Amino acid sequence: MYLEADLLPLSALQHLAFCPRQCGLIHLERQWEENLFTAQGRVMHQKAHEEQTETRGGLRIVRGLPLRSLSLGLSGVADIVEFHNGEPFPVEYKRGRPKAGNCDQVQLCAQAICLEEMLKKSIAGGALFYGQTHRRLDVLFDDPLRQATKDLAQSLHQMMEQGRTPKAQPGPKCKSCSLVKVCLPETSGKEKVETYLKRQITRNMREA
Numbered sequence: 001m002y003l004e005a006d007l008l009p010l011s012a013l014q015h016l017a018f019c020p021r022q023c024g025l026i027h028l029e030r031q032w033e034e035n036l037f038t039a040q041g042r043v044m045h046q047k048a049h050e051e052q053t054e055t056r057g058g059l060r061i062v063r064g065l066p067l068r069s070l071s072l073g074l075s076g077v078a079d080i081v082e083f084h085n086g087e088p089f090p091v092e093y094k095r096g097r098p099k100a101g102n103c104d105q106v107q108l109c110a111q112a113i114c115l116e117e118m119l120k121k122s123i124a125g126g127a128l129f130y131g132q133t134h135r136r137l138d139v140l141f142d143d144p145l146r147q148a149t150k151d152l153a154q155s156l157h158q159m160m161e162q163g164r165t166p167k168a169q170p171g172p173k174c175k176s177c178s179l180v181k182v183c184l185p186e187t188s189g190k191e192k193v194e195t196y197l198k199r200q201i202t203r204n205m206r207e208a
Contacts, residue, residue: 002073008156010067010076013110013149016156017103022179023156024165031182058085067114072153078111088115090126096176097132100147104128105139109149160190 008027014022025031054061060083068075080091090111094104105128112123128137139145159166168185176181 001070002157003070006073006157007068007075007158008073008160010114012108013074013152014103014107014154016159017106018099018160019111019169019173019177021168021183021185022177024159025179025182027160028163028165031179042130044203051068058068059083067111067118068113069110069117072110072113072150073157074110074153076111076114081115088119088121088123090115090123090169091129091136092126093129093131095131097130098103098128102145106138106147106149106152108139109141109145109154113146113149157207158201 012023012027015026045163053063062081062083063079065078065081066075067078070200078090079093082089082091090108092104092108092111098104108126108128111127115121116123123141125140127137127138168183170185174180174183
């Protein structure tokens with residue numbers, strides 16, 4: 001169990017699952033660059049949080065609900081938690097479309113674990129709403145996903161304790177990342193900047 005002072009942002013879990021280097025740049029180096037995708041996502045989350053709680057029959061919708069888990073060492077805010085006859089069902093809003101991998105599912109599962117600790121209730125599933133498709137993707141919080149979430153939370157704490165940003169792993173996802181100019185994934189595995197500069201200085205001295 002973690003202490004309150006040890007809690008890390010729940011959003012960092014999704015960043016780590018999507019790209020460890022992106023997570024390090026944001027949460028260790030405090031780097032951030034906005035692009036069209038991040039701006040659209042920010043607006044979508046703001047709208048989800050600003051609307052009021054509403055009740056319709058046996059359905060109660062709570063927006064912007066604070067979350068915390070001492071077992072995961074995470075805290076954050078849920079976009080929407082639907083209570084169907086008192087049973088919680090978390091819904092996370094995403095700007096784009098379903099991604100390869102489980103980064104969004106892990107983030108939603110972490111929200112469910114937070115709710116389970118806070119409400120003392122078991123939560124079987126939730127949903128991801130994607131803005132481009134305007135569809136919900138149901139997510140089952142089964143044992144493999146729960147274990148993946150716990151393992152990733154542990155890895156996040158280890159990375160933050162070590163204080164080292166992982167190396168770049170270039171791939172198709174780099175094209176949509178707002179930090180691509182900070183990350184410089186195309187230089188991954190190539191000559192270090194320091195080595196290049198020293199070599200250039202030595203060459204200039206010889207030619208002088």
